[in-house]
Structure formats: structure tokens, C-alpha cells
Amino acid sequence: MTTTEARPTDRKPPQLVDMSWDPITRIIGNLGIYTKIDFANREVVECHSTSSLFRGYSVFMKGKDPRDAGFITSRICGICGDNHTTCSDYAQQMAYGVKPPPLAEHIVNLGEAAEYMFDHTIFQDNLVFVDFCEAMVKATNPGVLARAERTEAPRGEIHGYRTIADIMKAFNPFEGEVYKEALKVSRVTREMFCLMEGRHVHPSTLYPGGVGTMPQPTVFTDYLARLMRVIDFVKKAVAMNDDVFDFFYEALPGYEEVGRRRVLLGCWGAFQNPQTVDYRYENMNSWGKDMYVTPGIIVDGELVTNNLVDINLGLRIMLGSSYYEDWVNEQPFVTHDPLGNPVDMRHPWNQTTVPVPQKRNFDDKYSWVMSPRWFDQRTGDHLALDTGGGPLARLWSTALSGLVDTPYVKATGHSVRISLPKGESLPETTLEWRIPQWSNTIERDRARPYFIAYAAAMALQFLEEAMGMVRAGETKVFENYEVPDEAIGCGFHEAVRGVLSHHLVIKDKKIANYHPYPPTPWNASPRDMYGTPGPYEDAVQGQPIFEENGPDDFKGVDIMRTVRSFDPCLPCGVHMYVGKGKTLTTLHSPTYGANHG
Amino acid sequence: MGSIRVGRAQAKPDTPRHVAGMHQGNKGPRQQQKGHHADGTADARRSTGIHWKRHDTLAETMPNISPG
Numbered sequence: 001m002t003t004t005e006a007r008p009t010d011r012k013p014p015q016l017v018d019m020s021w022d023p024i025t026r027i028i029g030n031l032g033i034y035t036k037i038d039f040a041n042r043e044v045v046e047c048h049s050t051s052s053l054f055r056g057y058s059v060f061m062k063g064k065d066p067r068d069a070g071f072i073t074s075r076i077c078g079i080c081g082d083n084h085t086t087c088s089d090y091a092q093q094m095a096y097g098v099k100p101p102p103l104a105e106h107i108v109n110l111g112e113a114a115e116y117m118f119d120h121t122i123f124q125d126n127l128v129f130v131d132f133c134e135a136m137v138k139a140t141n142p143g144v145l146a147r148a149e150r151t152e153a154p155r156g157e158i159h160g161y162r163t164i165a166d167i168m169k170a171f172n173p174f175e176g177e178v179y180k181e182a183l184k185v186s187r188v189t190r191e192m193f194c195l196m197e198g199r200h201v202h203p204s205t206l207y208p209g210g211v212g213t214m215p216q217p218t219v220f221t222d223y224l225a226r227l228m229r230v231i232d233f234v235k236k237a238v239a240m241n242d243d244v245f246d247f248f249y250e251a252l253p254g255y256e257e258v259g260r261r262r263v264l265l266g267c268w269g270a271f272q273n274p275q276t277v278d279y280r281y282e283n284m285n286s287w288g289k290d291m292y293v294t295p296g297i298i299v300d301g302e303l304v305t306n307n308l309v310d311i312n313l314g315l316r317i318m319l320g321s322s323y324y325e326d327w328v329n330e331q332p333f334v335t336h337d338p339l340g341n342p343v344d345m346r347h348p349w350n351q352t353t354v355p356v357p358q359k360r361n362f363d364d365k366y367s368w369v370m371s372p373r374w375f376d377q378r379t380g381d382h383l384a385l386d387t388g389g390g391p392l393a394r395l396w397s398t399a400l401s402g403l404v405d406t407p408y409v410k411a412t413g414h415s416v417r418i419s420l421p422k423g424e425s426l427p428e429t430t431l432e433w434r435i436p437q438w439s440n441t442i443e444r445d446r447a448r449p450y451f452i453a454y455a456a457a458m459a460l461q462f463l464e465e466a467m468g469m470v471r472a473g474e475t476k477v478f479e480n481y482e483v484p485d486e487a488i489g490c491g492f493h494e495a496v497r498g499v500l501s502h503h504l505v506i507k508d509k510k511i512a513n514y515h516p517y518p519p520t521p522w523n524a525s526p527r528d529m530y531g532t533p534g535p536y537e538d539a540v541q542g543q544p545i546f547e548e549n550g551p552d553d554f555k556g557v558d559i560m561r562t563v564r565s566f567d568p569c570l571p572c573g574v575h576m577y578v579g580k581g582k583t584l585t586t587l588h589s590p591t592y593g594a595n596h597g
Numbered sequence: 598m599g600s601i602r603v604g605r606a607q608a609k610p611d612t613p614r615h616v617a618g619m620h621q622g623n624k625g626p627r628q629q630q631k632g633h634h635a636d637g638t639a640d641a642r643r644s645t646g647i648h649w650k651r652h653d654t655l656a657e658t659m660p661n662i663s664p665g
Contacts, residue, residue, distance in 0.1 A: 065614040067623065076639030101637065209623055473660020476637025480624055482604060 015040040016037055017551050021560070022050070027502070031568055032245075034362065035540060035559065047533075047540040049524050050360065050367045054323075058195045058353045061514040066092060066506050067208060068485060073502065073516050074202040077247065082115055082193070083495035084108045084502070085514060090272075091502040092208035092492030093279040095339035097419050098481035103474060104210040104585035105274035109292075110223060111196035111203065112270065112520040113459035117230070117452050119496040120391065122569055124448045125182030126173070127239070131561045132244060133171035140547045144251045151247060158426065164247045167240050185230050192226045192459075195219050210478030229460055232423035234456050237449040239432055241450040245442045252546050259441030259539045259562030262300065265393035266374060266385035266522065268311065268501060269295030270494035274465075281490070288401055292458055293494060294411070296397030297374060299383065301435070303327045303400040304376065308492055309339065311374070315501070315517070316346040316382055318371040320529035321364070325354035333505045334488055344375070348503040348515035349488065369521050371528035382528065385533035387498020387519045389444040389567040395433050403573045408457035418453045421460070428472040439488060441558075442538075444565035449481060467498035483509050494517050494589035523566045536563055631654075 003421035017039060022032030023076040036046040057076060070088040074081035082198040086108055093099065100108075126486065130136060137145045148165040161167045170178040190200050196213055197203035205212035213219065248255050271292035278287060288295050288308035297314075305311065319326055327350070334349040336342055343349055360366045378530030387393045395416050398404050402413040410417045415434040422428045433450040436443040469475070484506065491502040498519030532540065538560050547557050612652065632643030640661045641652035654661050 035630060068624055207623070214665065216663035217663045327639075470662060471660065473662065475660075475663070476640065 002154050005191045012040040013036045016045065018062070020419070021556065022052075026160070029433075032045045033536065033540065033559065033563055035556075036556075037551075039545075042545040044540050044543050044545065045405075047537045048362050048366060049526060049534055049536040051369045051524060054355055054357070054368045056353065058354065058513075058515050059355075060352070061511050064511050066095065066504065066511050066559055067510075069502075069504065069511065069514060070200070070206060070208065073514075076516060077201070077495075079201060080115065080119060080496045082111065082197055082203045083500055084492060084518070085197075085203050085206045086112060087491040087493035087495075087500045087502045087516070088504075089206055090279065090493060091489040091504045092491075093369065093489070093507055094281060094491065095487040095489030095504055096208060097279070097484060098209045098479050098483040099278050100210040100479055101474075101476040103215055103466060103469050103476040104275035104479075105272050106283045106462045106469070107196050107211045107213050107215065107477065108206065109271045109274075109462045110459055110466065111206075113455040113462065114189050114192035114196065114498055115200075116455035117459075118186050118193060120448050120452045120455075121182050121185040121189065121233075121237070123496075124241075124445070124452075125171075125178055126186075126444055128448075128561075128564055129171035130173050131557055131564060132168065132169075132248075133173065133176065134165060134168040135172050136555075136557060137168060140549060140555055141252070142548065144248075147251050148247065151251075153240075153243045154246075158239040159236040159243075161240070166474075167244055171199075181233065182375065185233050188226050188230055193221050195223050202458075206430065207478070209481050213477065215466075215470055215475045215477055217396065217467070217470055220463055220470065223459075224463050227456060227463070228423060231420055231456060232426045234449070234453050235420060235423065235429050235431075237424050238453055241446055241449045248442060252352055253593075254544060255395065255442065255546060256438050256440055257544050258546065258558050259388070259444070259537065259543055259565055260438050261438045261440075261539045261561075263298060264383050264385050264535075265298040265388050265396055265439065266311075266499050267293065267296050267387070267393040267397035268494055268499045269293055269308065270394070270493040271462075281309075284312075285310075289401070291404065291455075292403040292404055292409070292488060293394050294398045294403050295384065295492065296401055298382075298393070298396055299376065299402060301368055303397070304378070306397070306401050306403075309337070309341070309385065310499075311492070312346070312490055313337065313341055313343065314375045314377070315348055316344060316373045317348060317351050317404075317515075317517075318346065318373050318376050318382065318528040318530075320531070321366050321526035322370045323356050323358055323365050323368055324370065325356050327352035327354065334460070338377065338488075346502065348517060349490075349505060351513070351515050353515075367526040369523075369524050369534075371525040371532075371534060372517055372522050373528060373532070375524075382530060382532065384522075384525065384528070384532050384534055384538065385499075386439075386523050386539075386566065388439060389448065390449035390494065390496055390498040390519065391454075392444045393498060394451060395447050396435055396494055399433070399435055404460070406461050409454060416450070416454065418450070418457045420453060420457060441565040444567075445561075449500065449568075461519060485509055488592060520568060524568065536566060539566075 033049045034048045046228045070085040073084040151164045170176040198205035269291040273290035276290040283535045285307040297304045332350045402411045402412040417429045487506045489504045503515045641649045
């Protein structure tokens with residue numbers, strides 16, 4: 001259903017080889033990609049994405065004080081824990097009926113903007129670009145590198161590199177200029193984060209009801225000084241990315257098919273508008289649309305909805321290939337939402353997690369990840385939405401809705417225009433991200449630096465408004481509240497790599513049910529009970545192979561680029577074997593370039 | 598928890614979440630913290646105990662901003 005259409009080609013007799021990467025990335029080292037590759041026709045025939053680790057947050061959160069939820073769920077992730085704290089606080093604020101003062105919202109928004117800038121920079125420049133660097137391209141597509149050496153970089157006057165090969169050399173791990181500069185920048189952006197949220201990556205100053213950050217003038221001026229230091233880096237990053245990715249389309253005709261899948265994107269919205277958000281479920285559609293990253297569900301390039309209530313009610317957690325017992329016969333926790341709409345048994349509010357460990361079997365159950373889907377009422381389909389690595393869905397949804405209109409960022413209906421002020425060396429610049437033709441590997445990667453620019457531009461606006469408040473003496477950052485005996489709440493936010501929701505049920509002042517749904521369960525989900533593959537599987541399955549190496553020295557770089565374009569947390573180790581468990585090479589990505597040159 | 602074998606629980610689930618009479622952080626700092634006013638504003642007493650009246654603003658209409 002969700003797979004891309006088959007490409008009409010002259011088929012040769014298939015020459016199938018099993019290729020597996022397990023673990024592929026650091027989601028605590030537990031994501032595996034198992035593929036069958038047809039080397040005669042140079043494409044991936046079948047793909048399974050599997051996770052071998054059970055976490056059980058929803059199991060051990062039960063019975064705990066709901067006020068602790070933000071601190072506990074932060075530990076879900078070692079790189080975007082603050083997104084969980086923020087989302088958990090949003091859900092709790094709905095349950096407690098408390099609205100933090102506007103300055104507190106600004107401080108949270110500034111912290112989250114710094115997190116997007118930090119995390120996207122370190123992921124793109126230090127991890128994604130390892131797959132696009134000179135050393136890797138030389139090993140996988142020598143012809144492309146030779147062409148890159150002859151190709152002038154069109155935006156050379158902005159980033160300072162003459163040819164595409166020069167940019168690729170700057171991407172080389174440990175030695176390249178971009179790689180080293182990105183490490184420095186991610187340190188500065190992390191400092192910005194710590195100014196607002198106290199500590200990276202598990203914030204110490206975010207609470208339901210407000211923040212504990214002392215709103216003194218220097219907090220904001222220190223943040224601004226750091227932001228202005230990195231603003232030129234952001235402008236250069238966008239230009240360099242556009243040059244390299246445009247070159248890949250040009251040098252490898254048909255590369256748009258790599259990682260391409262039907263446009264099925266979800267974005268839950270980020271950056272609350274402090275003036276309008278009241279955390280009441282009844283008003284969620286209205287304050288959801290006022291967010292500075294507009295939520296939305298995009299199917300085949302059309303916006304299906306940007307109402308958070310519709311998004312919430314359409315969530316379905318499916319089983320099918322996951323090691324869990326079904327819960328449909330249990331007692332529901334929430335039968336109707338506060339607006340009186342019925343809530344499905346497969347909604348996270350009603351989910352019960354009962355793990356059933358078993359042997360991995362690709363014909364039956366093969367993953368600890370469940371299959372989150374969104375129920376499309378128009379067609380009755382359960383859509384396997386992906387997040388496009390985060391930025392693609394965020395920019396796409398914001399652009400299509402056309403609701404964001406701020407001094408620095410404007411959504412036009414078909415693009416997002418981002419204005420960045422003059423920096424140390426580059427003049428004032430307006431960048432425009434246009435809705436691409438495809439949802440594929442290159443476009444997922446290209447959207448990332450544009451979103452860094454987006455976050456930087458929004459941060460400037462939040463800073464100006466926050467400093468205005470401080471100067472006016474409106475320094476209140478916390479609102480008191482009482483924990484109710486019984487309540488429900490939901491929080492919608494964007495983790496760095498895409499959609500994030502927390503669903504909370506409080507009974508007797510304790511947590512009765514708590515279900516966080518971060519982006520990777522959406523992206524890495526296995527086949528559901530209807531047989532619909534998850535986004536990784538769907539994107540890799542049927543994708544052509546452009547790597548010039550044969551089965552013996554195959555690196556799988558096109559597959560790696562696809563999986564990594566979804567930003568599956570931080571890839572730090574790749575073990576690779578062919579056939580029946582024979583280990584060919586063991587690579588540790590960050591040291592990849594250590595031996596060359 | 599299905600049929601998983603697990604070890605003996607280290608936590609006592611019936612430990613109270615909150616002991617009555619203890620201060621709860623979400624109830625606000627004003628009663629305990631000097632210099633914080635009911636309307637969310639504060640004065641120099643929040644930042645220092647030394648000659649704090651002299652560090653307040655010159656006029657009532659001016660906001661009291663933290664010295665940091």
C-alpha cells in the first residue's frame with residue numbers, strides 16, 4: 001500500500017544475496033537492518049527493520065508521581081532527552097490545568113531551538129556526511145569523485161570551496177574542516193541550551209508549570225552572543241548541502257529513487273506561542289495552529305489535517321510483528337476525550353504493554369518496536385507515517401499550512417522563507433526551502449540544515465520578546481498548581497528527529513498509564529497486522545543500488561544513506577556480514593577516515 | 598507482565614508519593630523565599646541580603662531586574 005511504484009525496467013535473472021547490518025546505529029546499538037539484495041538488477045528486494053531491546057518505560061511509570069514523569073522520560077534518549085521533558089511537561093500541564101507564564105514558554109522555546117541547532121549540526125556534519133565524504137565516495141563510487149573534482153561548486157562564494165570534491169574533502173571525518181568546525185559549533189549551541197535548560201541533555205530546570213531558570217538579562221545576552229557566532233556557519237551549511245546534494249542528482253541520474261517512498265509525513269508541531277497556548281484540550285486545535293512549527297499530516301503532498309485533536313484521535317498502536325501481547329480485551333482507561341469524541345482501544349491512552357520475549361522470526365514476529373499508525377478516516381487506511389528525519393516533515397507541514405508569519409520566518413504555502421541577520425563575515429541572507437518533488441534520502445538530508453536556520457531564526461524572535469519582558473519586569477517563570485486526583489493529558493512536540501507525543505492518565509494522584517511515542521518507533525516500525533511495512537523497510541525495499549562495488553566488497557552505502565537520512569539517533573557502530581553470519585568487516589564509523597590520507 | 602521471570606522488587610510500591618505536611622515544590626516559593634512578591638515580581642532582597650534596600654530600583658515604576 002505504501003510502497004513506491006515499481007520501476008519498469010528490463011529485468012535480469014535475480015542474483016539474491018542476504019545482507020545485514022546489525023546493529024546499525026546507536027539506538028543503544030539495537031537497530032538491525034536485514035535485506036535481500038539483487039545484485040543482477042542492482043536493487044534491494046526485501047528489507048526488515050528489527051530492534052532487539054525492550055525498554056518498558058510504560059511499564060515502570062505506572063504508580064509513580066506524575067510530577068516525576070518529565071525527569072524519568074528524559075532518560076529515554078541520551079541525545080534528545082530534553083524533548084521528552086518538554087513533551088511530558090506539556091502533557092502534565094494539560095492534566096493539571098496549569099499554564100506557565102509567557103517568559104517560561106520563551107525559555108523552553110529557546111532551549112529547544114538550541115537543541116535543534118546542536119543536534120542537527122552534529123548529526124548532519126559529523127555522521128551523515130561520513131557517507132558523503134571524499135573517502136567514502138572514493139571507496140564506493142570512484143567515478144563520481146572524479147566528476148566532483150571537475151565540477152565547480154555553484155555557491156562557492158558563500159562557503160569558500162571551489163569544487164564539489166573540495167567540499168567532500170572537508171566532510172572527511174577527523175581531518176575535514178567542516179567536520180572539525182561542526183564539533184566546535186555543536187559545543188557553542190550546547191552552551192546555549194544549558195543557559196536555558198540548565199543541563200544537557202537531561203534538563204534540570206524544566207518543570208510542569210514553568211521553569212527554574214533565573215530570568216536575568218545576562219542569560220539572554222549570553223545566548224544571543226553565541227547565536228550570532230554560529231549564524232554564518234548556518235548560512236554556509238545550507239549552501240554547502242545544496243551544492244553537494246544537487247551534484248548527487250546530477251552525477252548519478254536516478255538517485256532520487258534512493259530511499260524514496262510515498263509522501264506520508266507527520267509533524268506534531270513545536271515552539272508554543274506563549275500568548276495563545278493554554279494547554280486545554282478543548283482549545284487544542286486553535287493553539288496547535290499557533291505553534292511556530294505547524295503540526296500536520298501530509299499524504300501524497302496534500303495536507304490532510306493540521307488539527308491536533310484529529311491527529312490525536314487518529315493515533316493507533318498496532319501489533320503484528322512485535323513481541324507483545326494484544327491489549328484489546330483489557331479495560332480501557334479513556335473511552336472519550338474531553339470533547340466527547342470516542343477514543344479507540346488502540347490509542348496510546350488505552351495501551352497496555354505486555355511483553356512476550358521470543359525468538360526472532362522474519363515471517364512472524366521480529367521486533368520490540370510496535371507499529372504506530374495514523375488512521376485516515378477518509379480512506380480507512382492505517383498510514384505508516386514517517387517523520388522525514390524530522391526537518392522534512394516540519395518544513396513541509398509548516399510550508400503547506402502557511403500559518404507561520406513572523407519577522408524572521410514566513411511560510412508561503414509552497415515554501416518556507418527564513419531570514420538570518422548579518423553575521424561576522426556574511427551579509428543578511430534570506431534562505432528559501434521549497435517543497436521538494438520527492439520524499440527521499442537526499443531531500444531528508446537537505447531539509448536538515450534548513451531547519452537549523454529555521455531554529456536560529458525563531459530563536460532570534462523568542463530572544464527579542466523575552467528580553468522585552470525582562471526589561472518590563474515581567475520575570476515570572478512559574479505558576480503554582482495542584483495535582484488532581486484523576487485527569488488525562490497529552491503532549492505534542494517535535495523531538496529533533498520527528499514527531500513526539502506523550503499520553504498520560506492520572507488516577508488517585510498517581511500515573512495509571514503513560515505512553516511516550518518518539519519518532520523512531522514510527523520510522524523503524526516493523527510490518528503491522530495488515531502487512532504494511534514500516535518506513536525504513538518501505539524506503540529501502542525496492543531502492544536501486546548505485547554503489548560500484550560487487551557483493552564481495554559491498555559497503556551498502558546507499559542503504560546506509562537511506563536509513564541514516566531518517567536520523568535513527570546517532571550511528572556509531574556498523575557491523576557487517578554477508579550470508580550465514582560470516583563477518584566481512586567491522587567498522588566504527590567515526591574512525592572511518594582515521595587510516596586514510 | 599505476562600510470563601516473564603523477574604527478580605525480587607527492590608522498591609516498595611506502597612511507599613507514599615508524598616508525606617503530608619512536607620513542602621511541595623510546585624506550591625510556589627513565596628512563603629519560603631524572601632524578596633518574591635505575590636504578583637510574580639521580585640526585589641533586590643531576592644539576590645542579596647547585604648544593603649539590599651539600596652540595590653532596589655530608584656523609582657517605583659522601574660522594574661526590579663536581577664543583577665546577573
